[in-house]
Amino acid sequence: MLKPAMGLGNLLPLLYLPFAFAQSLTQGLESPTGYVPCDALISAGFRDRILTASSPEYESRIQSWWSANTRYHPWCLFQPQTTREVSLAISTLAKAGEGAGDWHIAIRSGGHGWPGSNNVVKGVTIDLGHMNNSWYDDGKKVASLEPGAKWRDIYAKLLEKYNITVTGGRDGDVGVGGFLLGGGISYYTGTNGFGCDVVVNYELVLANGTIANANATHNVNLFKALKGGGPNFGIVTRFDVEAMPAVDLAYGQILTSMEHSDDVVQSLIAFTEKVEERPHDHMFVLYEHSPDINGSIILSVTTNTQGNMNTTSFDGFRSIPALSSSWESTSLAAAANASQVTSGYSSASATLTLHLTPSLLAYATTLHTRLTTRLTQLLGPTAFLASTIFQPMPTLYSTISPQKGGSMLPPFRTNSIMWTGGVGVTGGGDAALAIAEAELLSTTQRLEVRAREEGALEQLVYLNYAHPGQDALGSYGAETVKFMKGVAGSVDPGAFWQERVPGGFKLGRVV
Structure with missing residues (x-):
């Protein structure tokens, strides 16, 4: 016997559930966007860090992505200025994402990369462009670099202010974050190694919003995994790197x-x-x-x-x-x-x-x-x-x-x-x-x-230049992938970076 079709009266309570959830986030907001994650960030106090499609600065920022086919239009851009703001935003977005539809998060550093690696259509793009400072500790001979800075600006500032330089990108328009997380080929690679080899400490925000540091004595496995492991462990908000005297x-x-x-x-x-x-x-x-x-x-x-x-x-x-x-x-x-x-x-x-x-x-x-x-x-x-x-x-x-x-x-x-x-x-x-x-x-x-x-194919598929269809992380070898997955599981047991932040080469897709 067929059951009677559900009438509108029976359907209304179901329709009301997502509306009630959205309403709880937008309650008290003067101008809610209607997008759950964007309104969650506004409720957390980030209204002046949010750009939506109607914001005057939104489109010009979208056009700053390097390749035209990566210029997606997310529901909103979130532009943090401090590590603590990144931390609160991740905690907020994680809660907003509990059962809330088909939307995702992207992380943008310098704006280079293939489509979908650092921008998103349905969801929030965390744009680190305002976190672009650099400074130098003369006692430690270490320069600190924020992820949204471009290498041309890093070099110019460190030269002018401190007369030092660092091992970084050759293309001045490339951003710090993606370059260092993927390895980083430099003019100095013959003497200093890849860019990731000169990092002595990472400050990063984990999936639960915790601010952590990883270096040779603290979070040692995470420290090593970040050296070429890509966007699988958190948002790095500061790279502390070896510095050297500037020489023309x-x-x-x-x-x-x-x-x-x-x-x-x-x-x-x-x-x-x-x-x-x-x-x-x-x-x-x-x-x-x-x-x-x-x-x-x-x-x-x-x-x-x-x-x-x-x-x-x-x-x-x-x-x-x-x-x-x-x-x-x-x-x-x-x-x-x-x-x-x-x-x-x-x-x-x-x-x-x-x-x-x-x-x-x-x-x-x-x-x-x-x-x-x-x-x-x-x-x-x-x-x-x-x-x-x-x-x-x-x-x-x-x-x-x-x-x-x-x-x-x-x-x-x-x-x-x-x-x-x-x-x-x-x-x-x-x-x-x-x-x-x-x-x-x-x-x-x-x-x-x-x-x-000809027996002439080397193992490495370099992450920073690879096509999204290539298995860049898998090219590191089974033991390395196993190590990275173990580290990712320990710092992100809920697989937040794999599922809610799917862009870039992710360990969850490596067999």
């Missing part, structure tokens, strides 16, 4: 035509093989196709961190006919400004780490040409950007980390090259980006298959 760099850029690609690759291999002998020298090579170039060009960025203008490490590159070349003494702050990557395009990237095999690197350059040819056919010659970056990854880099307590990044078995492919579109919206991204991933797959066939 010897810095240059060499622009070469594609006809000299083989010579560039040979010089890149020769440089990588000699890094251990000259650890103060650092470089990377960028193959770039952009709308204002008829085809592709090759840019080699060269640096000596001691300011040695007479280093011979880059002689191989200088012997190649150049379209333009520079070599000058400059501050790290100025070099970071010169290395900023153009923003505003919808973009995607992927990465692999390859052994230093000449045939494999030559194949990677061929794939770059194949990719640009294919995208020219599909989108037109001026509708896209495409890049291939070769970053030396010598075994030297792996020997520094253990001396400083170790990190999550796996060691390199042999001198290697980190390959990173990127695409961007200048128009055509989501459809054009979907085409460009599909072609990039096809390129990545071809290169990975060839590397596996």
Whole structure:
């Protein structure tokens, strides 16, 4: 026998339940937003820290995300200014999220990253941009950096005020937080290790709102897990890092035509093989196709961190006919400004780490040409950007980390090259980006298959450059993943960071 359909009178009590919950949060508010988590933050006293879509500053802040396809419009932006504000906000949001619908939280540091990693559509984005201070303790020789600062500003302030510098990002527009949590490749990696290796203390807010510190003597396992472990353990509100006297760099850029690609690759291999002998020298090579170039060009960025203008490490590159070349003494702050990557395009990237095999690197350059040819056919010659970056990854880099307590990044078995492919579109919206991204991933797959066939694929999929479909954390190895999951479980037993804050590479998705 069929039960009678539920009438409106029977349905009203059920409809009233979520309304009553929302009403309890908005009671006493002069202008509730109607969004449960946003109103919860306002009830906690954060009205002047909240931006909604109708706020005058909201849209300009959304446009500050680096890539156009990451410029989501959350229900509200929460912009804390202190660690205590972050703590109270997390406690508040955790309570507001008990049984409350399909919404999530995102954490934004500098605004770089793939779609969904640091912004959200349905929910709250915690925007750390106002937590952008830095200062220096001369007695400890330690600089303290807040997560929302950009590296160009960090370098400039530390230089001007204290005449010191730190191991940080090469692109001045990148934020402190994501860079250090993912590892961090620096001009100083040959002498100081990855950016995470110079962190001596993390101040962070845990899932229950507790403010904790992790260092070599306190919360030791958490300290190690944060070094490359990504956004899995809490919101880091301060990084205390080793500092050093500021010295002007010897810095240059060499622009070469594609006809000299083989010579560039040979010089890149020769440089990588000699890094251990000259650890103060650092470089990377960028193959770039952009709308204002008829085809592709090759840019080699060269640096000596001691300011040695007479280093011979880059002689191989200088012997190649150049379209333009520079070599000058400059501050790290100025070099970071010169290395900023153009923003505003919808973009995607992927990465692999390859052994230093000449045939494999030559194949990677061929794939770059194949990719640009294919995208020219599909989108037109001026509708896209495409890049291939070769970053030396010598075994030297792996020997520094253990001396400083170790990190999550796996060691390199042999001198290697980190390959990173990127695409961007200048128009055509989501459809054009979907085409460009599909072609990039096809390129990545071809290169990975060839590397596996040659036994030349290194373990690391670098988190800061990886595509969201790549298993960056899983590339660290089963034992490392087990360790990180154990740490995450101890500081976040309710899996708050895995479920309520799903963006970024999360341990909960690693098999």
